[in-house]
Amino acid sequence: MLSHNKKRPAEQKFLTGRALLNHFASDKKQVLWLSVIAGTLATFFLAMQWISFAWMVEDVIIYQHSFTHQPEWLILFICSAIGRVVSTRLQTMFGQNASIAIRSNIRKKLLLLWRQQSPLSSHLHSPAAAATQWVEDIESMDGYFSKYWPQQMLAFISPLIILCVVAWLNWLCAVLLLISAPLIPLFMILVGMGAEQLNQKYSLIRQRLAGHFLNRVANLTTIKLLHAEQAVFGEVEAASDSYRKIITKTLRVAFLSSTVLEFFTSVAIASLAIYIGFSLYGAINWGPASSISLFSGLLILILAPEFFQPLRNLSQYYHDKAAALGAANNLLKVFNEEPKQQSEDQVFTETKTDAKLKQSTDKQNITPFPNQQPLLNIHNLAIGYSPDSVLADDINLQVKGGQLLAITGESGAGKSTLLYTLADYLKPLKGNVVTFPGKQMPIAYLPQRPWLKNASVLSNLEEFAPNATQEQMRETLIELGLNEIFGKNHNGLNTMIGEHGQGFSGGQLQRLALARVMLNPTAIILLDEPTAKLDLSSKKYIYAALKKLKSNAILVVATHDLGLLDIADVHLNLNQKEGVEGAVLV
Numbered sequence: 001m002l003s004h005n006k007k008r009p010a011e012q013k014f015l016t017g018r019a020l021l022n023h024f025a026s027d028k029k030q031v032l033w034l035s036v037i038a039g040t041l042a043t044f045f046l047a048m049q050w051i052s053f054a055w056m057v058e059d060v061i062i063y064q065h066s067f068t069h070q071p072e073w074l075i076l077f078i079c080s081a082i083g084r085v086v087s088t089r090l091q092t093m094f095g096q097n098a099s100i101a102i103r104s105n106i107r108k109k110l111l112l113l114w115r116q117q118s119p120l121s122s123h124l125h126s127p128a129a130a131a132t133q134w135v136e137d138i139e140s141m142d143g144y145f146s147k148y149w150p151q152q153m154l155a156f157i158s159p160l161i162i163l164c165v166v167a168w169l170n171w172l173c174a175v176l177l178l179i180s181a182p183l184i185p186l187f188m189i190l191v192g193m194g195a196e197q198l199n200q201k202y203s204l205i206r207q208r209l210a211g212h213f214l215n216r217v218a219n220l221t222t223i224k225l226l227h228a229e230q231a232v233f234g235e236v237e238a239a240s241d242s243y244r245k246i247i248t249k250t251l252r253v254a255f256l257s258s259t260v261l262e263f264f265t266s267v268a269i270a271s272l273a274i275y276i277g278f279s280l281y282g283a284i285n286w287g288p289a290s291s292i293s294l295f296s297g298l299l300i301l302i303l304a305p306e307f308f309q310p311l312r313n314l315s316q317y318y319h320d321k322a323a324a325l326g327a328a329n330n331l332l333k334v335f336n337e338e339p340k341q342q343s344e345d346q347v348f349t350e351t352k353t354d355a356k357l358k359q360s361t362d363k364q365n366i367t368p369f370p371n372q373q374p375l376l377n378i379h380n381l382a383i384g385y386s387p388d389s390v391l392a393d394d395i396n397l398q399v400k401g402g403q404l405l406a407i408t409g410e411s412g413a414g415k416s417t418l419l420y421t422l423a424d425y426l427k428p429l430k431g432n433v434v435t436f437p438g439k440q441m442p443i444a445y446l447p448q449r450p451w452l453k454n455a456s457v458l459s460n461l462e463e464f465a466p467n468a469t470q471e472q473m474r475e476t477l478i479e480l481g482l483n484e485i486f487g488k489n490h491n492g493l494n495t496m497i498g499e500h501g502q503g504f505s506g507g508q509l510q511r512l513a514l515a516r517v518m519l520n521p522t523a524i525i526l527l528d529e530p531t532a533k534l535d536l537s538s539k540k541y542i543y544a545a546l547k548k549l550k551s552n553a554i555l556v557v558a559t560h561d562l563g564l565l566d567i568a569d570v571h572l573n574l575n576q577k578e579g580v581e582g583a584v585l586v
């Protein structure tokens with residue numbers, strides 16, 4: 001549950017996607033290091049395996065012994081092969097486990113940040129982009145944590161182990177390997193930088209495409225009514241085409257980078273082979289050429305590709321890094337965004353869901369704070385979305401439990417904005433809002449277009465009022481004039497509510513949402529135009545419900561409905577602020 005003293009998980013600012021990735025990785029550093037240790041063991045076993053193999057080959061070919069002449073080498077060969085398989089498996093397992101845990105942590109952190117940020121935050125506006133971020137962006141970090149992160153350590157450790165073995169056999173070959181090794185990371189970085197930029201672009205285009213597509217699907221009816229199908233087909237085709245082009249570009253860069261790597265690896269191995277071959281033939285006699293035997297020559301040639309393999313693996317996973325960086329850069333904005341400010345003298349609010357969660361823990365009590373009279377104190381308040389365009393200034397009033405504050409004003413005067421400010425979705429430009437008895441007080445907010453989930457009426461009500469009985473639900477719905485739910489064309493509380501409230505009128509949905517609040521009322525209830533879509537007879541049900549609700553709570557209602565003023569105790573007209581009626585001015 002959101003609580004006033006719970007801060008964002010990390011208060012530091014992240015300047016780059018790389019810093020953010022490091023922060024994520026730090027959660028499971030030990031498991032990632034276990035993967036590195038297992039990878040190091042795998043290289044050690046690999047070296048042992050080929051040493052015993054080369055030894056046996058020399059024994060058989062040069063000394064004409066049988067394979068079983070020295071069984072300890074055969075045993076070492078078999079044991080090393082088994083050890084290599086086991087440690088490679090462990091390396092993969094630790095990498096995957098770390099990746100699963102890290103990605104799960106990122107999703108949790110992201111959810112927490114979304115909850116801590118105001119619902120008015122710009123990045124929460126597009127559900128498709130937010131879903132892409134939550135699902136695909138985080139999923140695309142898998143390869144980075146499970147493979148790239150351990151491999152960037154192994155790309156240093158494993159070649160070093162092999163280099164030591166080669167140096168023990170022939171220092172000149174070790175020098176040759178050492179010279180060619182940096183070329184690979186160098187080209188990898190050059191090509192990889194291009195891939196990284198492309199991936200960032202790709203990630204943005206993917207988000208835009210998701211938003212674009214979802215938007216068209218959501219508005220299919222309008223598109224059909226306007227006979228705009230062909231135009232929309234064209235738009236979707238053009239958007240997918242730009243997506244396809246950018247993917248092809250990324251693939252081209254990926255192919256180019258692997259070609260460059262293969263070329264340099266082959267050149268380095270070929271030069272070693274030439275040196276060893278000509279040394280054994282006796283055509284080269286400089287350096288330690290004379291000491292090359294079948295054992296050392298064969299072992300160096302077997303180990304040379306293994307020397308480059310970790311670097312090649314790293315380059316193969318480099319695209320995972322580029323994808324993860326692109327995704328992390330997209331997440332930077334969310335992770336760096338300021339959480340909602342909740343200072344001591346500011347109102348403490350919770351979202352509807354938080355209020356629900358809070359009250360679900362209180363099994364006995366359906367009426368909150370029975371002994372305390374809630375109080376809402378608005379002092380010198382200025383509201384708006386930027387200091388340059390103040391919508392209303394110097395609002396001073398006090399509302400007590402049992403009172404209804406009606407906010408009126410022309411369209412665009414700032415009624416909804418005032419409710420956002422009271423709900424703490426928006427910071428006041430000036431002044432403050434204080435509630436008593438204080439921070440423990442939950443607030444319910446009913447927006448103009450309430451959201452009901454695609455489920456039964458019962459499930460929608462239960463979610464917000466877990467302690468309400470079915471009898472209470474039935475009574476409340478009838479009180480709100482929703483008798484038809486229990487008629488022969490519906491299925492009572494089991495009636496299904498379709499996607500986006502399909503099957504119910506706007507006014508019915510509004511009343512269903514109000515029923516949720518009535519079944520589990522909070523001390524302060526904010527309602528945005530609760531009677532907007534209703535005829536006069538339906539409005540009367542709402543007036544009666546509001547009268548009942550306010551006996552235990554403070555009601556703040558933004559409205560154009562003058563009929564509501566009859567039950568209002570305090571009236572604030574945002575167009576004529578001096579007309580605050582019934583308000584106790586502070």
Ligand SMILES: Nc1ncnc2c1ncn2[C@@H]1O[C@H](COP(=O)(O)OP(=O)(O)OP(=O)(O)O)[C@@H](O)[C@H]1O
Binds near residue numbers: 120415417
């Ligand atoms: N997220 C936002 N960012 C910037 N400006 C906004 C935002 N939301 C609303 N506005 C602007 O703030 C002004 C007040 O909007 P608000 O929704 O509070 O008006 P209202 O009085 O509730 O109107 P109505 O009666 O039509 O619902 C409008 O001019 C609107 O364009």
